[in-house]
Amino acid sequence: MADLDPADQIKELSATLESVESVLDLDAKRTEIEQLREQSADPELWSDQDNAQKVTRRLSYLESEVTKVEGIRRRLDDLGVLFELAAAEDDADTLTEAQDELTALRKDIGDLEVRTLLSGPYDEREALVSINAQAGGVDAADWAQMLQRMYLRWAERHGYPTEIYETSYAEEAGIKSTTFAVRAPFAYGTLRGEHGTHRLVRISPFDNQSRRQTSFAGVDVVPVVEQSDHIDIDESELRIDVYRSSGPGGQGVNTTDSAVRITHLPTGIVVSCQNERSQLQNRATAMSVLQAKLLERKRQEERAEIDELRGEGASSWGTQMRNYVLHPYQNVKDVRTNVETGNTGAVLDGEIDEFIDAEIRWMRNQERAAE
Incomplete structure (x- = not known):
């Protein structure tokens, strides 16, 4: 992949990320986040400490997951602009920065892709x-x-x-x-x-x-x-x-x-x-x-x-x-x-x-x- 044009590499990574986003079903996660936020705001929740901790752990996890995917999507969208800027100004430092970010994004998207493989009956458990x-x-x-x-x-x-x-x-x-x-x-x-x-x-x-x-x-x-x-x-x-x-x-x-x-x-x-x-x-x-x-x-x-x-x-x-x-x-x-x-x-x-x-x-x- 390293010999491909950066725009083509970004396009391939974007397609992989779209597949990951589909499997992770971010819309469903956002809906669950809103429901859990409502539960966590209810003072009665803490009458059951075990359930309260379960709710807060789940909420923290979902917020982290959605934030992570959204952050990677923003970085990928910005990367194309960074390569264009490096080419327009013929700036070697900016080009190096863009190439480093491309490598980092390839790894981060690969890590997300691994998560989609966790589909066993108990994989979601602690x-x-x-x-x-x-x-x-x-x-x-x-x-x-x-x-x-x-x-x-x-x-x-x-x-x-x-x-x-x-x-x-x-x-x-x-x-x-x-x-x-x-x-x-x-x-x-x-x-x-x-x-x-x-x-x-x-x-x-x-x-x-x-x-x-x-x-x-x-x-x-x-x-x-x-x-x-x-x-x-x-x-x-x-x-x-x-x-x-x-x-x-x-x-x-x-x-x-x-x-x-x-x-x-x-x-x-x-x-x-x-x-x-x-x-x-x-x-x-x-x-x-x-x-x-x-x-x-x-x-x-x-x-x-x-x-x-x-x-x-x-x-x-x-x-x-x-x-x-x-x-x-x-x-x-x-x-x-x-x-x-x-x-x-x-x-x-x-x-x-x-x-x-x-x-x-x-x-x-x-x-x-x-x-």
Whole structure:
């Protein structure tokens, strides 16, 4: 495309943006924004805190999405004028500015186009992310904590609120496990490709002989359940333990046994919550996490049955999916999409959008092939 005339490139980008605008249905979003603004202005809304927060989060998200698309459309309209100005005045600086803006717009429109691929039944939901240290001892626990930071920094970069439900700290360093929510529409559809095993290769900071160590951590991403979801949970199939919340080094967070751990005996799924002061609140939150995990399990079982009826092998994304190598060279590579970068520091600081966008495209292609 780089050898095309700028006017032709702008025309192609405009056609792509029109397609994106059509799929996103901006008029419907503007109508919903007006309805949500009316709801948020009603003082009675805040009598139900959970619903009020849901309304305000949805309103903020829609306003951001519409503003983003409208801004890109204005920039694209202005770009043609900028190229004309550069040509009329034979101004090299203005031409460079216009070419840089063209490159930036191509990326921004491409990012919007990826969003239109999120059409799964739960893609619009918020996400629950669980990380567990796997093989690798103390290095694996440290790696799990590094991954937690990576995702929290990614959410922070995008302005997505997060809520940590539970963190189980390892004895020497790092964490055994953690569960947190990403409170943004389409967080599940965006992050579900991160599900799987993440492998780290580095010189271990915990080895006094400075040997290279390979460690693994598992990432699980499920959609947050809503009231319309129905998952039957038999109380007799639950083991509920209460314990005292704690932080790194065993430092007390609470002075009462308010943390709750729930084990679903038939499946072996274990969930915990310790972020609330009340045992009752922690239990309710833990139950919602359990429902989310059971809902995802049910969805996977249904998909496996369909694959079996089709005579296809069940495809799983829950395998090794990304390698992070810090020694003897610097490289992060996704084993499915082959996207890679040598800027490992940026990736571990939350700059993972390139990987996520490629995952979304890859998963959509896999789903189309199966249809």
